[in-house]
Amino acid sequence: MLIKVDPASSVPVYAQIVSQVKHAVAAGLLRPGEYLPSLRETAIAARVNPNTVAKAYRELETQGVIRTDHGRGSIVTDSGSDATTSYRLAELRRLADQFAVEGYHLGASPAEIAIALQSALNALKPQFDSRDAGKETPHE
Amino acid sequence: MLIKVDPASSVPVYAQIVSQVKHAVAAGLLRPGEYLPSLRETAIAARVNPNTVAKAYRELETQGVIRTDHGRGSIVTDSGSDATTSYRLAELRRLADQFAVEGYHLGASPAEIAIALQSALNALKPQFDSRDAGKETPHE
Amino acid sequence: MLIKVDPASSVPVYAQIVSQVKHAVAAGLLRPGEYLPSLRETAIAARVNPNTVAKAYRELETQGVIRTDHGRGSIVTDSGSDATTSYRLAELRRLADQFAVEGYHLGASPAEIAIALQSALNALKPQFDSRDAGKETPHE
Amino acid sequence: MLIKVDPASSVPVYAQIVSQVKHAVAAGLLRPGEYLPSLRETAIAARVNPNTVAKAYRELETQGVIRTDHGRGSIVTDSGSDATTSYRLAELRRLADQFAVEGYHLGASPAEIAIALQSALNALKPQFDSRDAGKETPHE
DNA sequence: GTGGTCTAGACCACC
DNA sequence: GTGGTCTAGACCACT
Numbered sequence: 001m002l003i004k005v006d007p008a009s010s011v012p013v014y015a016q017i018v019s020q021v022k023h024a025v026a027a028g029l030l031r032p033g034e035y036l037p038s039l040r041e042t043a044i045a046a047r048v049n050p051n052t053v054a055k056a057y058r059e060l061e062t063q064g065v066i067r068t069d070h071g072r073g074s075i076v077t078d079s080g081s082d083a084t085t086s087y088r089l090a091e092l093r094r095l096a097d098q099f100a101v102e103g104y105h106l107g108a109s110p111a112e113i114a115i116a117l118q119s120a121l122n123a124l125k126p127q128f129d130s131r132d133a134g135k136e137t138p139h140e
Numbered sequence: 141m142l143i144k145v146d147p148a149s150s151v152p153v154y155a156q157i158v159s160q161v162k163h164a165v166a167a168g169l170l171r172p173g174e175y176l177p178s179l180r181e182t183a184i185a186a187r188v189n190p191n192t193v194a195k196a197y198r199e200l201e202t203q204g205v206i207r208t209d210h211g212r213g214s215i216v217t218d219s220g221s222d223a224t225t226s227y228r229l230a231e232l233r234r235l236a237d238q239f240a241v242e243g244y245h246l247g248a249s250p251a252e253i254a255i256a257l258q259s260a261l262n263a264l265k266p267q268f269d270s271r272d273a274g275k276e277t278p279h280e
Numbered sequence: 281m282l283i284k285v286d287p288a289s290s291v292p293v294y295a296q297i298v299s300q301v302k303h304a305v306a307a308g309l310l311r312p313g314e315y316l317p318s319l320r321e322t323a324i325a326a327r328v329n330p331n332t333v334a335k336a337y338r339e340l341e342t343q344g345v346i347r348t349d350h351g352r353g354s355i356v357t358d359s360g361s362d363a364t365t366s367y368r369l370a371e372l373r374r375l376a377d378q379f380a381v382e383g384y385h386l387g388a389s390p391a392e393i394a395i396a397l398q399s400a401l402n403a404l405k406p407q408f409d410s411r412d413a414g415k416e417t418p419h420e
Numbered sequence: 421m422l423i424k425v426d427p428a429s430s431v432p433v434y435a436q437i438v439s440q441v442k443h444a445v446a447a448g449l450l451r452p453g454e455y456l457p458s459l460r461e462t463a464i465a466a467r468v469n470p471n472t473v474a475k476a477y478r479e480l481e482t483q484g485v486i487r488t489d490h491g492r493g494s495i496v497t498d499s500g501s502d503a504t505t506s507y508r509l510a511e512l513r514r515l516a517d518q519f520a521v522e523g524y525h526l527g528a529s530p531a532e533i534a535i536a537l538q539s540a541l542n543a544l545k546p547q548f549d550s551r552d553a554g555k556e557t558p559h560e
Numbered sequence: 561g562t563g564g565t566c567t568a569g570a571c572c573a574c575c
Numbered sequence: 576g577t578g579g580t581c582t583a584g585a586c587c588a589c590t
Contacts, residue, residue, distance in 0.1 A: 038577065038578085039577080054578075068578070069577085069578090071576080071577045071578065072577060073577060074578090
């Protein structure tokens with residue numbers, strides 16, 4: 001779990017950390033139940049202030065990706081949001097729309113856009129599989 | 141071309157305007173060559189400070205979506221980015237990856253994610269078609 | 281709207297501010313639509329660091345008591361939580377239970393406890409009335 | 421006497437234990453003179469560090485709810501605070517006020533709030549009765 | 561003017 | 576050891 005940050009970027013450092021942790025979880029580099037590196041550890045590794053990491057971890061907690069036990073550390077909890085289905089689908093549609101529009105303005109064709117997504121989904125396939133197995137067929 | 145803005149959102153007002161104009165262009169509500177509503181008009185309609193709209197228009201100009209003729213107004217120029225192909229594909233891949241990860245954390249399945257995208261692309265199909273016709277068959 | 285803070289208290293300063301703003305709203309000293317004093321103003325008045333006030337305001341925002349417009353300030357929004365009824369009742373019951381237990385351990389009788397509550401509710405009566413009027417009989 | 425703890429809660433684990441013991445006493449699950457489960461027992465049952473339980477018991481002793489006999493265990497002593505009447509009433513009023521304000525922000529009506537309290541008091545009625553009998557009619 | 565981000569560093573609470 | 580609170584002060588983004 002190695003976090004790298006670009007302090008010159010316009011996207012806030014804490015948001016970069018949030019994004020990287022979410023990617024790591026989705027990519028299976030961090031598994032549910034596993035501890036995240038401690039605040040200070042991450043702060044040193046990423047060469048940022050511990051407060052900044054704290055803010056990122058707080059944000060991850062409100063998003064339901066991790067859970068923090070005071071005095072012990074932060075644990076990956078994620079196995080899908082527990083939001084209502086209707087909210088999830090609406091949100092998904094919103095993100096899809098945004099992605100499609102960005103693709104359009106990049107000059108890509110619908111086919112190119114769809115292929116790019118397939119490629120991204122394939123890269124995450126193992127995580128989807130193991131999660132969905134845990135959810136839908138717990139009888140194994 | 142009606143612009144609505146949520147001042148309490150964490151995404152800056154000017155960025156909301158940028159995003160809405162880009163959506164309008166991608167959706168064909170604003171066509172290349174057409175004038176945007178004037179800065180002042182937009183400011184009143186959206187109940188925001190004219191400076192904020194000015195910033196949004198400036199940003200759109202930087203992104204190559206519109207062109208501003210001093211004293212006359214702003215015209216839609218966009219018909220796809222003129223960035224290099226390799227940059228476009230890399231950027232597209234980055235966006236796709238991000239979309240896939242967000243979908244994962246929302247608890248959606250790969251199929252649901254792909255379907256959401258198809259649905260969004262279909263909604264924009266007319267724009268893609270007319271643009272691609274203009275691009276690929278200039279022999280007309 | 282005067283905020284006072286006891287830095288020696290075991291309850292965090294930011295939580296003291298949250299509590300005082302909520303009391304002020306419930307008491308009608310701050311009315312929906314009104315601006316809160318700015319971060320810096322409050323920080324100076326309460327003799328605390330602006331960051332501490334910022335944390336309090338952020339917390340009030342997540343609780344739905346205020347709404348913050350970037351660059352403009354924070355506005356009182358509260359006219360009752362928009363949580364689901366079942367959640368509200370469960371939460372209310374939890375708080376009531378806690379209050380009753382505390383009363384027991386203070387050595388108070390059930391009658392004393394009920395009277396103390398009536399007294400507190402009476403003090404807030406005008407606020408309840410105006411809110412409920414706005415909600416239930418908007419035909420006036 | 422079964423203690424359950426949520427390590428991810430923002431209220432400290434030791435405070436959760438304190439609160440639960442107080443509830444148990446108020447609810448009559450633990451009666452004056454009775455022994456609490458041993459420190460170690462509780463630690464194992466609640467899956468927490470024995471030091472944490474020790475801190476909770478120390479706090480309960482300070483509050484006058486239990487008494488610890490070295491080497492023998494902890495006994496419930498509580499049958500109401502021995503604070504002065506004026507302090508008790510002031511404290512009660514403070515708690516009532518806080519409860520009323522929280523109820524207001526939850527969107528509840530005064531009637532709903534009062535009813536929630538009655539319901540909570542009724543659940544504790546047997547304890548109040550037996551305690552008050554012991555206090556007010558020691559002539560038996 | 562407003563609030564937001566980040567840093568540096570002290571001190572505390574919890575386990 | 577862990578995370579949480581608070582301060583001081585710089586700098587930025589938004590309106």
